[in-house]
Amino acid sequence: MAKKYKTSCHSNIQLLKAYHELLKDKRIKKTAWVERILRTRPVRSLSGVVNVSILTKPFSCPGHCLYCPEEKGVPKGYLSGEPAVERAKSLEYNPFLQTRIRIKSLEKQGHPTDKIDLRIIGGTWSYYPKNYQTKFIASSFAACNTASQKTTKRKIKSLEKEQKLNEKAEHRIIGISIETRPDFINKKEIKRMRVLGITKVEIGVQTTDDAVLKLNKRGHKVKETILATKMLKDAGFKVSYQVMPNLPGSTPKKDEKLFEDLFQNQNFKPDLLKIYPCAILKEAPLYKWYLKGKYKPYSKKVLMNVIKKAKRGTPRYVRIERIIRDIPAQRILVGPAKISNLREDIVNQIKKEGWRCKCIRCREIRNQYNPKEKLILFREDYKASDGIEIFLSFEDKERENLYSLLRLRIPSSVIEQNPTLKNQHLPLELKNSSIVREVHTYGQLVSIKKRGGATQHRGLGKKLIREAENISKKEFKLNKIAIISAIGTREYYKKIGYKLKGTYMTKLLMNRPQQ
Numbered sequence: 283m284a285k286k287y288k289t290s291c292h293s294n295i296q297l298l299k300a301y302h303e304l305l306k307d308k309r310i311k312k313t314a315w316v317e318r319i320l321r322t323r324p325v326r327s328l329s330g331v332v333n334v335s336i337l338t339k340p341f342s343c344p345g346h347c348l349y350c351p352e353e354k355g356v357p358k359g360y361l362s363g364e365p366a367v368e369r370a371k372s373l374e375y376n377p378f379l380q381t382r383i384r385i386k387s388l389e390k391q392g393h394p395t396d397k398i399d400l401r402i403i404g405g406t407w408s409y410y411p412k413n414y415q416t417k418f419i420a421s422s423f424a425a426c427n428t429a430s431q432k433t434t435k436r437k438i439k440s441l442e443k444e445q446k447l448n449e450k451a452e453h454r455i456i457g458i459s460i461e462t463r464p465d466f467i468n469k470k471e472i473k474r475m476r477v478l479g480i481t482k483v484e485i486g487v488q489t490t491d492d493a494v495l496k497l498n499k500r501g502h503k504v505k506e507t508i509l510a511t512k513m514l515k516d517a518g519f520k521v522s523y524q525v526m527p528n529l530p531g532s533t534p535k536k537d538e539k540l541f542e543d544l545f546q547n548q549n550f551k552p553d554l555l556k557i558y559p560c561a562i563l564k565e566a567p568l569y570k571w572y573l574k575g576k577y578k579p580y581s582k583k584v585l586m587n588v589i590k591k592a593k594r595g596t597p598r599y600v601r602i603e604r605i606i607r608d609i610p611a612q613r614i615l616v617g618p619a620k621i622s623n624l625r626e627d628i629v630n631q632i633k634k635e636g637w638r639c640k641c642i643r644c645r646e647i648r649n650q651y652n653p654k655e656k657l658i659l660f661r662e663d664y665k666a667s668d669g670i671e672i673f674l675s676f677e678d679k680e681r682e683n684l685y686s687l688l689r690l691r692i693p694s695s696v697i698e699q700n701p702t703l704k705n706q707h708l709p710l711e712l713k714n715s716s717i718v719r720e721v722h723t724y725g726q727l728v729s730i731k732k733r734g735g736a737t738q739h740r741g742l743g744k745k746l747i748r749e750a751e752n753i754s755k756k757e758f759k760l761n762k763i764a765i766i767s768a769i770g771t772r773e774y775y776k777k778i779g780y781k782l783k784g785t786y787m788t789k790l791l792m793n794r795p796q797q
């Protein structure tokens with residue numbers, strides 16, 4: 283037996299393999315501290331959840347963006363060689379298998395996988411046929427609902443049935459995000475996204491300059507971004523922007539203005555941000571522009587300065603999720619977008635200059651949790667998309683470590699005085715209600731069944747929710763609060779007095795009948 287478990291070199295992966303074999307043979311019991319020590323790439327579960335990214339099948343997109351690559355057999359905007367694309371291709375874009383295999387692989391690396399943040403990528407989600415969308419998401423739920431079973435043979439049930447099962451499943455989906463264009467967001471689309479269980483929408487914004495959008499053939503204007511942002515926020519979605527510095531027609535000055543707009547103009551103010559500098563790819567029409575000398579990328583220094591300035595101006599309630607896309611460097615012809623570790627270079631320069639980026643990602647507590655730390659409840663109010671955003675957080679007193687956050691919104695319909703606009707685009711269940719768009723506790727993901735020991739399950743989320751209820755009731759005289767709960771977090775909210783109404787978890791704050 284000793285021979286069977288023997289490994290020639292004790293890398294974490296090999297030790298984990300031996301540990302799983304011992305578990306399978308029932309020679310040892312599942313032991314959390316062993317898993318913690320053996321966990322590879324711990325960062326994967328240090329934001330409190332594990333991310334599972336899956337790709338939709340290759341499909342066309344109504345856009346003709348100048349910089350966007352098109353490759354046969356891959357969704358528009360993506361390229362073979364990207365890790366997520368290669369995984370999806372090898373499984374013929376099957377959503378069930380993509381989800382199941384990703385969960386299994388994270389488990390093998392020693393990560394708890396019971397809180398899954400499902401990220402659906404590939405093309406323009408809203409352009410895919412409705413039937414495909416429904417089956418795709420039902421299959422992902424089915425994969426989570428059956429991940430702990432050996433068989434993959436069970437038939438996929440209807441979306442509603444799979445969602446119901448997921449409310450109490452071992453692997454719960456605690457968030458779903460999709461990527462789409464701002465001009466595809468309307469009342470019907472919002473309703474549909476809620477039925478599917480989507481909680482976060484990534485929109486391709488690229489720039490806040492109409493002339494640059496036009497030159498790049500985006501096919502929409504800034505006004506569509508403004509409207510989409512407002513409708514999504516009022517419906518409780520988390521809003522993530524993808525922006526693209528160094529586009530044809532832009533300049534470092536214009537890019538600086540882009541970030542100023544994002545963080546200072548109330549029409550934008552995204553919750554999350556991905557900064558993807560424009561890349562020259564052979565598969566995109568921009569390549570011809572480059573060959574003809576019509577387009578030239580910035581130098582590394584110029585691009586780094588633009589991004590550094592963006593980071594300097596980033597408010598505490600924004601999370602910069604990524605800088606530079608995961609495109610294999612050899613596919614990018616020239617320019618600083620080729621430097622895959624550009625983010626690290628920027629972080630190192632910022633360190634040398636002696637300042638810190640205040641964004642959420644740079645302050646998440648991760649594995650630095652200190653149980654003796656005295657946490658302070660901070661509150662930051664700001665106007666956004668004609669409503670009021672109230673950002674609540676538990677942080678240390680220097681505000682360097684962020685433990686937990688909540689985004690409360692008083693929708694534009696409550697704030698705006700013009701009665702003709704009231705509730706026009708709001709889902710009915712949100713009428714005269716405040717809406718909690720996000721509750722997140724950072725630090726190592728802790729299994730749903732376990733209590734204590736880390737940031738998660740220490741009651742921080744509940745305290746923030748209670749504060750949000752008080753603010754809604756006392757300051758805004760609202761008799762109702764709603765939460766854009768993902769399917770897998772409904773149980774949690776039920777336990778603290780919330781009831782499912784439509785696709786939201788809601789609670790009455792005063793003794794008046796719910797409308």
Ligand code: SF4
Binds near residue numbers: 344346351358359486
């Ligand atoms: S909308 Fe997105 S996927 Fe479609 S062409 Fe433009 S960048 Fe590409």
Ligand SMILES: [Zn+2]
Binds near residue numbers: 639640641642
């Ligand atoms: Zn940051």
